[in-house]
Every structure is written in structure tokens, then in C-alpha cells.
Amino acid sequence: xxxIYIISLERDTEKRKVIKETLQGxxxxxxxxxxxxxxSLPESQxxxxxxxxxxxxxxxxxxxxxxxIGCTLSHVKAYHQILEDNQIWVCILEDDVILDERFKVFIKxxxxxxxxxxxxxxxxxxxxxxxxxxxxSNRNINYIGGSIS
Numbered sequence: 093x094x095x096i097y098i099i100s101l102e103r104d105t106e107k108r109k110v111i112k113e114t115l116q117g118x119x120x121x122x123x124x125x126x127x128x129x130x131x132s133l134p135e136s137q138x139x140x141x142x143x144x145x146x147x148x149x150x151x152x153x154x155x156x157x158x159x160x161i162g163c164t165l166s167h168v169k170a171y172h173q174i175l176e177d178n179q180i181w182v183c184i185l186e187d188d189v190i191l192d193e194r195f196k197v198f199i200k201x202x203x204x205x206x207x208x209x210x211x212x213x214x215x216x217x218x219x220x221x222x223x224x225x226x227x228x229s230n231r232n233i234n235y236i237g238g239s240i241s
Contacts, residue, residue, distance in 0.1 A: 094202045095179055096122035099166045100187035101129055107187040118196040125170045127187075130162020 096115065100108055108124060115122045130138070142155045156164070167184070174182050183199065 093121050094181055094183055094199055095177070096120055096183045096185060096199070097125050097170050097173065098122060098185045098187055098189075099125045099127050099163075099170055101127045104187055111185075111187060111189070111191070114191045118191075118199070120196070120199055125166065125173055127166040128162045128169060130158035130160065130165070133158060133162065 098108075098111055100111070112122075138158050138161060141161050145156065163186075170184050181202070
């Protein structure tokens with residue numbers, strides 16, 4: 093079964109409770125990754141990261157916020173955990189995810205799908221970017237749990 097990691101600030105107990113109850117109700121395997129709160133990082137660390145990401149500033153026109161840096165570091169922390177757990181395929185969620193039966197179907201049918209191990213599949217999107225409900229592979233089109241990737 094595909095393991096699910098949820099990135100969440102440890103103090104966000106209500107969000108964790110809702111996600112835990114939902115995923116347990118779906119009978120899915122999951123664990124929480126304690127997110128890094130970028131706002132609590134030392135200013136010297138924030139500045140060092142900003143100095144090293146000049147290309148990102150040039151493409152966006154402004155430096156990453158402390159929150160964005162914390163989010164990125166949290167995902168890196170999740171990737172380290174995936175390697176430590178020797179996982180091949182995982183699903184990483186943030187704690188603002190909205191879970192319903194479609195997610196359960198997707199996860200349960202994932203194993204029966206012929207997936208290319210060199211692909212990265214992105215699910216979801218950000219409303220602010222105008223992207224909604226996508227599952228994307230940069231190489232192939234696959235049908236996973238009724239959704240097109």
C-alpha cells in the first residue's frame with residue numbers, strides 16, 4: 093500500500109486530528125512529518141538561503157518569504173524521511189488538503205497502475221495559481237483511480 097506523509101506544523105493539532113480521522117476511516121497508511129516553521133528560523137539562516145537562491149529571485153522578481161522557505165525545508169525533511177524509510181512510491185500532502193472518497197479511490201488503485209519510476213506525479217494545485225485538481229506526469233499519460241495523469 094502506498095504510504096502517505098502529511099507535512100504539518102506540530103502545533104496544528106486540530107488539522108492533524110481531522111486528517112488522522114479521515115485517513116484512518118479510509119484505512120490508509122500515513123504518518124506526519126513535523127513541518128519547519130520558517131517564521132521561527134533565525135534571520136541569519138533565512139538570509140543565507142535567500143543569498144543562495146538568486147536565480148529564484150530573478151525569475152520571480154522577489155525573494156522567498158520565511159514561510160515559503162519553511163515549506164521548502166519541510167518538503168526536504170519529508171524526502172529524507174522517505175529515503176530513511178526506504179520507500180519507493182509515496183504520497184506527500186500538506187495539512188490544508190481536502191480529502192474525500194476520490195482520494196481513497198486514487199490511493200487504493202495506485203498499486204495496480206503501471207507507473208514509471210522516473211516520473212514525478214503532482215496531484216492537486218493551488219487556487220492562487222489557477223491550477224485545480226491536476227495529476228501530472230512529465231512523460232506519460234496514465235489513468236489512476238479515474239483521474240488522468
